[in-house]
Structure formats: structure tokens, C-alpha cells
Amino acid sequence: MRLMTWNINSLRLRLPLLARLIEEQSPDIICLQETKVPDPLFPAQALRELGYDHQHFMGMKGYNGVAILSRHPIRALDAVPDWCGKSDTRHIGITVETDRGTxxxxxxxxxxxGDIADPAVNDKFAHKLAFLEEVTSWFRKNPPVRSIVVGDLNIAPLEHDVWSHKQLADVVSHTLPEIERLKAWSDTGFVDAMRLVVPPEQKLYTWWSYRNRDWKLSNRGRRLDHVWLTPDLREHLQDVAVLKDVRDWSSPSDHVPVIVDLALNPA
Structure with missing residues (x-):
């Protein structure tokens, strides 16, 4: 079973890039973030024509939005909280049947x-910390089993998840309050699949700012996109690949896709 996760930064704008990725990578399930499309305008038919008849999505106009596309039957999770009471379309979940179970x-x-790493003066940063705390509390109350978390978690926790640990120590996405909260979330029952494949001492990025005129030359990246598995799925992990070359495609997202291969056959 091949999964792909990608912050697409506007689904309708980058639908041709998604079609190219599907042709080249043939994922069974695709998880998208920042779809930036309200549900009535979601391009469901275009995605069916690409082979993804099974879809679960939640979006809003202009920003945020998440979607899961599948070639195989899926079932949407019913009990997904409204994080921080904002109804801002940041999380969906599904179950899928495989030859090894659900x-x-x-x-x-x-x-x-936001830009200022101080919740007292930056409401966006306060929201981020509160969001992470709520999610962590929910997973503690609902211990994950045979579960996967993917997406743009907007935190680069490890030293080599950023181009300069020293220079970014006080920059939002790599600050200690964020890292501590992300670790508390992962400690509810997950392992970092990407770092099982690429050792923590090696640089690994999934995002490069649009502000870098030559992103490849400067290589000032961060690993903001993640794949977590519960330990009961670890034995099925075959590979993880960061599709760095996609950042060089025409009109790219500032994030690149991550591919996960698991020794599981969808039912």
C-alpha cells in the first residue's frame, strides 16, 4: 500500500501537478493539506477520473482544508473533534481495510x-500551542492502535530537520515550546517513520520558502511534513521517500510530497 502526503497549497491550482504525481508514483491513498477549497467546489469528479473514487474532504474558502483520496473503499471517522472550537478544517480521518486488518x-x-514565538503577543502562536495540547489530550484518551498520522505538522523537531539549528532556535516551527508539544503528541503512541528510514543525523527537509530565489542552491529547508506509525505497524514499513524534485516543477507548492510504502494490501 502506497500512501502519499502533500501540502498542495491549493488543490484546484495544482491539480495538474497532482495528476502528474499520480501518473509517476501511483499512490493508493493520497492525503492533502491546504486544499483551499470549500466543499461545494471540491473537484471530486476530476479526481474520480484520476482513479480516486473514494474521497473524504473538509475545506473552506481561501485557506486550510484537508482531503483523503483513495482507490479503495474507506470509512470516514465520525468522532473527530472541532479543535479549539474554530471549525477551521485542519483534520480528517478514515479507516481502510487491509489484508492485515483495519x-x-x-x-x-x-x-x-505566525512569525512571533510568544503566545502572549501572537494569537496565532497561542492557537498553535493550544491545538497541539488538545490533540495530545485526545490521543491520550483514545490510544492509537494500527494507526498512521500524516500531514503538515508545521514543526521541524530535530536538529537536522532544519538548515541551521542555531539560527532557527527562536524561529516559529523550531522553538522549544513547539518541539516539546510535538514530542508529547508523538509519545501518545507513535514512531517517526521518516527517521526510521533516514537517520536523525542526516539532513532531511520537506519545505523550502518561496522567498529563496534559488531554493536548491541555498537549501534552507525544514522538515515540516511528517509520517508517524503506531509500533504495531512498524514491521510493515518498507520505505519513505521525499520527492524533492517536485519543488522544481512549474508553479510548485513550497512543500514537497512524501511517499510511504507499507507491506499491506488494501482489501
Missing amino acids: VTLHDFYVPAG
């Missing part, structure tokens, strides 16, 4: 947090 898949878009 797997639960969560697709998250964590708030970016």
Missing part, C-alpha cells in the same frame, strides 16, 4: 503559528 489514517494540517 488501519486508521489521520490527515492533519497544524496551524503555522
